Amino acid sequence: MSNSEKGVLYGTDEAADKQKALRASGNMDAGFQEMADKVYAHLTDEISKKIFEARLKYAAEKDLGYITGLESKYRNLNSDMQVYVEKIQKGAHVMIYGAGVAGHYLFGRFKGFGVNVDCFIDQDESKGPVDGQTGIKVITEKDLIDNKELYGGKTVVISYPVKPVAHEVRKRLIDEIGIDEKNIIMGIFDWRNNQGQYFDYFAPGENEVFVDCGCFDGATCFNFAGWCGSKGFEHIYSFEADPKNYEKSKELLAPLGKCELFPYGTSDANKKVYFASDAFETSCIISREEAEKKNFEGVTEIETVALDDVLAGKRVTFIKMDIEGAEYEALMGARKLIMENRPRMAISVYHKFEDFVTLADLVLSMHPDYQIAYRHYGFDDLETVMYVE
Numbered sequence: 001m002s003n004s005e006k007g008v009l010y011g012t013d014e015a016a017d018k019q020k021a022l023r024a025s026g027n028m029d030a031g032f033q034e035m036a037d038k039v040y041a042h043l044t045d046e047i048s049k050k051i052f053e054a055r056l057k058y059a060a061e062k063d064l065g066y067i068t069g070l071e072s073k074y075r076n077l078n079s080d081m082q083v084y085v086e087k088i089q090k091g092a093h094v095m096i097y098g099a100g101v102a103g104h105y106l107f108g109r110f111k112g113f114g115v116n117v118d119c120f121i122d123q124d125e126s127k128g129p130v131d132g133q134t135g136i137k138v139i140t141e142k143d144l145i146d147n148k149e150l151y152g153g154k155t156v157v158i159s160y161p162v163k164p165v166a167h168e169v170r171k172r173l174i175d176e177i178g179i180d181e182k183n184i185i186m187g188i189f190d191w192r193n194n195q196g197q198y199f200d201y202f203a204p205g206e207n208e209v210f211v212d213c214g215c216f217d218g219a220t221c222f223n224f225a226g227w228c229g230s231k232g233f234e235h236i237y238s239f240e241a242d243p244k245n246y247e248k249s250k251e252l253l254a255p256l257g258k259c260e261l262f263p264y265g266t267s268d269a270n271k272k273v274y275f276a277s278d279a280f281e282t283s284c285i286i287s288r289e290e291a292e293k294k295n296f297e298g299v300t301e302i303e304t305v306a307l308d309d310v311l312a313g314k315r316v317t318f319i320k321m322d323i324e325g326a327e328y329e330a331l332m333g334a335r336k337l338i339m340e341n342r343p344r345m346a347i348s349v350y351h352k353f354e355d356f357v358t359l360a361d362l363v364l365s366m367h368p369d370y371q372i373a374y375r376h377y378g379f380d381d382l383e384t385v386m387y388v389e
Contacts, residue, residue: 032357039360042372050074051374051384052356058381059353064112067381075376076196088115088155088185088379095151097121097169098159099131099138106159107134109380118154144177152178157185197377198320198346199227201387207234209316211307211343213266213330214323215240218249221259224318233258237311241265241302242277266323267304268332275302306333316341325351331362338366345388349374350381363388 036056043049051074057066088094092115096103099120107117119137121144122128128138144151156179160166166186173179198220208231210224215238225233236259240246246263253259265273274291277300291299307319307330316337321327327347331338338345345363349356360372370388377383 032354035361036357038364039357039372042360042364042370044371044373047074048372048374051376055350055356055374055381055384059356064381067376068379070376075379076200077377077379088157092116092155093118094155094157095119095121096157096159097173099124099127100159102161103159104131104133106157107136109382112380121156141172141177144173144179148178152180153183155183155185197375197383197385198322199223201346201373201375202318202344202389204228204231205317206231208318209234209314210236211311211316211319212236212238213307213319213321213327215249215253215261216242216245216322218252218256220320220322221253221256224320225256234315236260237314237316238262239264239266239305241275241304243300243302244277262305262310263303264310265302265304265326266307266321266330266333267326268306268329270303270305270309272301273304275300277302308333308336311337316343319343319345320347321345322348325355327351327355327359328362331359335366338363342367345386347386347388348384349386350384356384356386360386360388 036052040049040052043052050070054066054070058064088110094110094115095118096106096110097120099122103120103122107120110117117134117136119139120127120131120134121141122138123140125140128140130136131138139147139151156173158166158169160169170181170184170186173184174181204227208224208228210221210233212220212224215221218238221236221238224236236256238249238253238259238261240249240261241264243263246261250261253261265275267273274288276290276294276298314337319334319338321330323330327349331347337343347359347363349359356374363370364372373387373389375385375387377385
């Protein structure tokens, strides 16, 4: 079969070429607006339209206020996130507990929407007195005790994503240091709605077969099983490229049964790529240039696969992708699978400015009768999910 014939069967290459050109340019132009108009016509409800309009304005003007200013009825926020919305406003001053990967990530997010990070708190004195990555002061718990008048009234955001560790820190801050519990916000796991994400838009069907691209810690697979409930499910195919996350997930997912875990990234072809591996949820595929900028520190080579190859001939009903900006290539590598199965999909569309338009345009080139919905699960520009059915 020729490439042109494959293009007709599995989604047009012409659409893909337009999107590649747009992604390379990084600009919004008439072609982008044309795609946006096409996608808008396929949106299913008012919530989706409001989110789409906000992201379109944000993409054009780079003003985060278009997203943070969305009314709560247009954002799927849980009660913990409402606390963040109330306490961490533009101009607020906070201290981040933990000067590691999660703490640095929070610093970057807070900086992006105008929250001032006054210092990190970390018991590892070697990380201070100034954080080498951000230039922010690093203090210890002893410094908190010795300078209660200076620090005692400020909001502390605990960055640790492991709940038992975060709860232990919280208890220590309250009991031993005297920080008011109302001034403590728990960590990474609270700044988005992880429970409903990917599964609160669709109702489960019979004999669901789930493809999880970006397994991370295995939680999404368990959430899928819980979503299926008494109906049960037929099978799970899960992909996790980060070696440490893969090993953790392999152990955690074993009791679930009917779940195959693959140590690969998903892309448009079977190949080797550079990968920034931090055993966190932000591990991602990077270019050689980006690897060189890092002096190859924390960089490894991984294998990617095309879903069309590894799942050839398999029945699939639901695909989820949250793979740090590689969603476009992964969808290109799944065109045959999508054309043959017409699965429902939950795709993250916030990693690159154009994803909320170009990824929708790409799936519509495969099935023009697909309907599109958007839901937003974060309090900044992160965690917008596109639902396709």
